[in-house]
Amino acid sequence: MDTRIRNARLSDDQFFKIRKEEVLPQWETGKQIEDLDECITVAKELSQGKSYALKLIEAREKGVQLLMPQFGRALTEYTIEGLQYVETESGLAPDGAWIIFSDSYTRKLDFERAAAGIERSKQEGLSMLNGWPIVNFGVEEARRIRRASQVPLTLNSTDEDGRLASEIALAAGWNGANTRSLQECVAHCKDISLQDEIRINQYESRLAAIYTERGVPICTHNACNLTGYDSAGYRAFVVVSQSLLGAEQGIKYQFLEHGLNMNMIQDIAMVRVTERLCREYCLRFGYVDVDFFTGGYPFLGAWPPRAEEANAMIAWNAIIPIMGGFRTVILKSDDEAFATPTKEGMARSVRLARHLLTIMGSQRIPESEELRTEEAMIELEVRAIMEKCLEAGDGDMAIGLCRGVEAGWVDTMLTPWKYNKGHVMVMRDAQGAVRYWNPGDVPLPDEVKAYHRDKLAEREKKEGRKLDFQMLVGDLQFASILPK
Numbered sequence: 293m294d295t296r297i298r299n300a301r302l303s304d305d306q307f308f309k310i311r312k313e314e315v316l317p318q319w320e321t322g323k324q325i326e327d328l329d330e331c332i333t334v335a336k337e338l339s340q341g342k343s344y345a346l347k348l349i350e351a352r353e354k355g356v357q358l359l360m361p362q363f364g365r366a367l368t369e370y371t372i373e374g375l376q377y378v379e380t381e382s383g384l385a386p387d388g389a390w391i392i393f394s395d396s397y398t399r400k401l402d403f404e405r406a407a408a409g410i411e412r413s414k415q416e417g418l419s420m421l422n423g424w425p426i427v428n429f430g431v432e433e434a435r436r437i438r439r440a441s442q443v444p445l446t447l448n449s450t451d452e453d454g455r456l457a458s459e460i461a462l463a464a465g466w467n468g469a470n471t472r473s474l475q476e477c478v479a480h481c482k483d484i485s486l487q488d489e490i491r492i493n494q495y496e497s498r499l500a501a502i503y504t505e506r507g508v509p510i511c512t513h514n515a516c517n518l519t520g521y522d523s524a525g526y527r528a529f530v531v532v533s534q535s536l537l538g539a540e541q542g543i544k545y546q547f548l549e550h551g552l553n554m555n556m557i558q559d560i561a562m563v564r565v566t567e568r569l570c571r572e573y574c575l576r577f578g579y580v581d582v583d584f585f586t587g588g589y590p591f592l593g594a595w596p597p598r599a600e601e602a603n604a605m606i607a608w609n610a611i612i613p614i615m616g617g618f619r620t621v622i623l624k625s626d627d628e629a630f631a632t633p634t635k636e637g638m639a640r641s642v643r644l645a646r647h648l649l650t651i652m653g654s655q656r657i658p659e660s661e662e663l664r665t666e667e668a669m670i671e672l673e674v675r676a677i678m679e680k681c682l683e684a685g686d687g688d689m690a691i692g693l694c695r696g697v698e699a700g701w702v703d704t705m706l707t708p709w710k711y712n713k714g715h716v717m718v719m720r721d722a723q724g725a726v727r728y729w730n731p732g733d734v735p736l737p738d739e740v741k742a743y744h745r746d747k748l749a750e751r752e753k754k755e756g757r758k759l760d761f762q763m764l765v766g767d768l769q770f771a772s773i774l775p776k
Contacts, residue, residue, distance in 0.1 A: 297487040299540050299690035302498045310495055311459075318456045319403045321430030328502075331431070331463035336508045338435060338465025344389055344444035345467060345509035345545040348585045351619055356387050359645050360587070360622045361638045362448065364393040364423035366413035368433045371424045372440040374635035382642035385442040391622065392437070392447055392466070395423035399451035399480070403427055422632045426457050434464030444468075446513065451480045453492050455499070462503055462510060469500040471512040471538030471546055474530050474693060478518050478707045486694050486711065494541055501542030511545035511585070512538055516566075518551055520593030521706045521768065523718055523726055524562040524666075525673030525740075527551060528569070529702070532674055533681065535570040536689040539579035546570070546582060547620070551589045552609055554771065555725035559588065560616035560657055561666035569674055587620035588613035594772035597629040601774060603644065610645045615657045621645055665743075666725075672737050677701060680735050700733040719764045721747040722754045729759060 302310075316322030325331050351358050361378055365371045371392070379385055397406035406428050409421040426434055426447065438445060446468025449457035458469045470476075473490045481489070500510035514534050516527040531548050538546055548566055552559045563586050574582045590609040596602055603626050613621045623645055625637030657663065680701055685692025696702035700713035707714075715732030727744040728736065736744075752759055 297490050297690050297694065299537055299685075299688050301540055301542065302494055307495065307498050307502075315455045315459060315495070318401060319427050321427055321460065322456055324431045325459055325463045331459075332503060332506050332508055334435070335463055335465045335503065338438045339444075339467055339508060342438075342442070342444050342465070343467050343509055344446055345504075345511040347389060347444050348511060348545070348547070348619055349583070351387065352585070357614060357618070357649060358620045359384065359388045359642055359649075360391055360446075360620055361388070361625075361633075361642050362391040362393055362623065363633055363635070363638055364395070365632075366395065366409055366419040366421035366423075366425065368424070368429060368436055370413075370419050372437055374638070375437070375441045377635040378639045378642060379442055381639040383646065384642055388642070389444040389446065389620075390441060391468075392426075392445055393423040394427075394447065394449040394457055395421035395425050397421070398423065398425045398427050398457060399449060399454070401453060419632075426460050431460050431463045434460055434466065438465040446511075448513075450476060450515075452476065452484050452489065455492060455496050458496050458499060462499065462508075467508070467510050468547070469496055469510055469512045471497050471500075471514040471534055471543055473534055473537060474697070474702070475515045475518065475534065477709045478530075478704060478712065480708075482708045482710055486697055487690075490537065490690050490693070493537065497538045497541035497543050501544070504544050505542065509545060510543075511547050512543050513549045514538060514546045514570075515549040515589070516551055517549065517589050517592055518704065519706050520551060520591055521718065521726075522551075522553075522704045523673075523716075523728060524553060524558050525670045525677075525736075526704050526716075526734075527553075528562050528566040528670055529674045529677045531566045532569045532573055532678060533689055533693055535574055535582070535584075536577060536579075539574050539577070539582050544582055545585070547585045547587060549587050549589050549622070552591050552612055553726045554591050554608060554612070555720075555723060556612050556615060556657065557660075557663055557666055557723075558670075558725040559612050561663055561670055563588070563613075563616055563618060565667050565670045565674060569671065569678075573678065585620065586613075586616075586618040587622055588616070588618050589622045590624045591771065594769050595624075595629060596772050596774055598774060599626045602626040602629060603640075605771060606641055607644060607648065610648055611652070614648060614652055615655065617656050669740050669743050672740050673734075676735050676737055676740075701735050703732050703734055717764060719748070719759065719767045720751070720770065722751040724770075729764060
């Protein structure tokens with residue numbers, strides 16, 4: 293295995309060489325941001341009062357939970373219209389922030405086809421792309437969007453290489469980037485090696501850290517959204533391992549973005565364990581000043597097509613982070629089964645979530661033996677995988693992570709990524725929590741294996757049948773099948 297990748301901070305010479313030779317030349321709009329000093333100066337001005345990191349700190353101090361809708365359209369004016377509509381109709385400000393997503397062509401660095409989509413959108417008078425093509429439009433258009441919104445903006449340009457997109461976003465005063473590596477491989481990639489993905493994300497994390505060091509705080513998204521069919525322990529491990537990679541590059545603020553499996557006890561336990569272990573492992577390796585914020589991302593498995601059932605899903609995926617006391621609630625809209633989110637659908641979701649916050653008040657999940665046990669089992673799993681990776685990498689998480697994937701101790705069930713072994717099989721227990729049916733080569737402690745077996749045995753008893761592969765397949769659509 294090629295182990296040239298290391299969890300080591302990029303030097304200024306390395307960073308600016310990559311920037312000049314690899315990142316800015318990806319598309320012509322890279323020329324607009326060659327002067328990093330000017331980019332940082334303008335970003336500082338544009339993000340005054342709209343800083344994502346500072347908004348998260350303020351929300352924590354006030355005990356407020358932020359709502360984060362998602363939006364993106366092919367043309368700048370369509371995107372601005374959507375943001376302003378939602379902010380006006382739903383009362384998103386001041387306790388909100390935006391995730392702006394880019395289109396699929398931009399995520400695959402196919403900027404020529406994105407350009408064709410822009411032209412067709414102008415001709416048709418409709419959005420013909422599934423997001424805003426930030427790289428094609430460049431920094432001045434991104435600054436227009438920044439000025440048009442009342443709340444912080446972050447960019448979701450997740451895929452193999454989001455470096456130029458993040459350069460443009462940060463230069464425009466958007467204050468979110470990515471601390472991701474394994475997440476991207478599992479969720480969005482097929483052929484790229486983990487070594488190459490870590491290298492790409494080292495640059496993006498270092499870029500965010502440079503802005504922070506120079507007075508523009510950037511909070512990166514450290515995500516475990518994955519594909520929607522993963523154990524809670526695996527999700528937590530992804531985030532904890534990535535926290536070390538981001539911290540090494542100088543990241544001071546990390547938003548821990550957890551894809552939800554939709555069992556409240558398990559999801560809340562997962563997020564609590566992740567935040568606790570991120571702090572512990574970062575302190576262990578000398579990263580003493582990293583701040584963490586938690587959030588729940590709506591379930592990424594199959595959703596129902598009808599609005600009634602979709603709204604039930606939206607509500608439940610908001611209730612879990614509210615009950616867990618997560619700092620942020622990320623939202624989907626009820627029209628995503630047939631299109632990218634509309635401004636009307638996103639406004640409905642924000643109003644729905646705001647009313648949940650009103651009627652639920654300060655209610656939070658009570659402490660219980662069930663919750664403590666779930667936390668303990670997840671923590672044992674995460675520690676076992678983390679320690680095995682650190683041992684294999686002689687203390688270097690980047691090397692250990694790559695070796696873990698190669699050996700199959702770092703493994704999940706469903707992904708397009710060819711390097712994942714895919715020996716793991718998971719299904720839901722009687723309460724809908726995700727359990728290992730077959731852990732493959734994941735180094736689970738015996739206590740954790742027994743716990744998962746016992747939980748699945750409860751389902752066998754409840755349903756009066758033996759677990760089989762058809763039940764696993766059925767679980768993949770448990771939330772999308774419409775009631776008769």
